[in-house]
Amino acid sequence: MYKHRLVTIVAWLCFAFIFLPLILIVVTSFNSADSISLPLEGFSLQWFVKVFRSRSLVQSLKNSLVLALVSSTIGIVFGLLSSIALVKRPGKISTILLSIFLSPSLIPGIVIGYVLFHFLVVSLQLPLNLALILGHLLVVMPYSVRIICASLKDIDESLEEAALTLGCPPSRAFMKVVLPNLRPAMISAFMLSFINSFNNIPVSMYLKGPGMNTLPYAMMNHIEYNYDPTVSALSVMLMGLTLVLMIAMDWSMSAQRLKSKAAQGE
């Protein structure tokens, strides 16, 4: 009612710009032609088969999954510990530490990759897999701290105090009262950490080595030498993974919302 026709046109062009390239990838991954081209020739799953035949892609996919899993898991545990300290004892030191924990998202990724490579690999000569895990922990640190801190601040402190007054020991009060309320935040922190670690290029690129490649970088190499829909097929699988993670995140949040509504008797 309040919009000019031009607004509608720009908006739809914008949606087309955002979604058409991704749709193009999905469509051509099922096309039998051996280059990305239209019109379509015929349905085929050969590019998906080819992904699993490529040893470098499969190996780097495994590496990336393990790396993302390990760094996000450690990340949310450390993130939880730090958030408790930062929220329960606010002050100047906590403010400074918080901005340090969030800084890896402000500093360009390629700079982080380079200084890590220079210090951990060249100066300290750490093994690459350890350097990779440390680097990815640094990548996920801002996400876990930011999300868990925000949620911890929102939790009504009187709940924990009630448990303590009723004679619950502090550790048990935390496990039984605070932790369950933090679950949705921990899940979103994990998912975001996972996605960011899995998609990271600049840090992994510097810390890779023989047999230690990650998927995004292996894909970049693949594109450089082969121009066929194998990468489309792999991209479709990655989009599927992203979709599953998004739905899982949404589901865990709404499940929690339903529960808290039920608890409030709504």
Place this chain on the structure above:
Amino acid sequence: MKTSRYVVLLGPFVILAMVCLMIPLFITILPSFFTPGFSFSYYTDFFTDSFSRNILIRSLRLSLITTVICIVIGLPASYYISLMKENRRRIILSLILFPLLTNAVVRGFAWISILGKNGLINQLLQCLGLVDEPVKLLYTDFAIVVGSVYLFLPVMLSTLTSVMEGIGEDVIEAAYSLGAPPVATFFKVIVPLSFSGVLVAGVLVFAGTISAYTTPTLLGGNQNMMLATLLYQQSNTLSNWTNSAVIAFIMILISLGVMKIFNLIAATVDKRAEGHV
């Protein structure tokens, strides 16, 4: 909380931040100020060398163009989304979030297949008989801008939409019932009220574009380098530690500088807003 417990809880991430961020940054960047005595000569070299200066200027220019394009497209598109019905709005917002969570390589690859020599646009142009030879679209500044806009438009849209949702229909209705045509409503009411969102998202887009590595590598090629690609070339291919440190420090300065400018503008805007009340 007892100090001992505070230290233990914070220990892991403090050690990580020190060993993997603060100390490496310090040790890597410090030597770029010594030749061997303290001097800025590596930095003056960087700025006087036309090759590296051009890359710096290109990075700044392309990031600025990308930011402006994202704002120009983002304002009307977010306005459109913010006027949608609740259910449709939520669906479109999660759809917009989706490319944001997709790998940058995947998104770059999509544009390679569109802009490439045998890409869709060239196939189409040749099919229609408009050109005989394929047009060079890939490995140009244009391709970098398209890819960067594609990368960061979702950020702009989600930020602006959440700001515009807060404007409220009564404000728009007021403008409308006082006789403002839709165009005037958009430029005199919606755009000024979304200024804070434009600022936040603009900083994210600019800082993101200027520090991106994947997109300029895939779409710009070797000829059209940006700061991030130059840093990788200097450090990994040429192992030139001092040059790399110079570039790294300049990139950090730009990122922090953009944040600082943003905070200053935000502070003056806040003051002006207070003055009006």
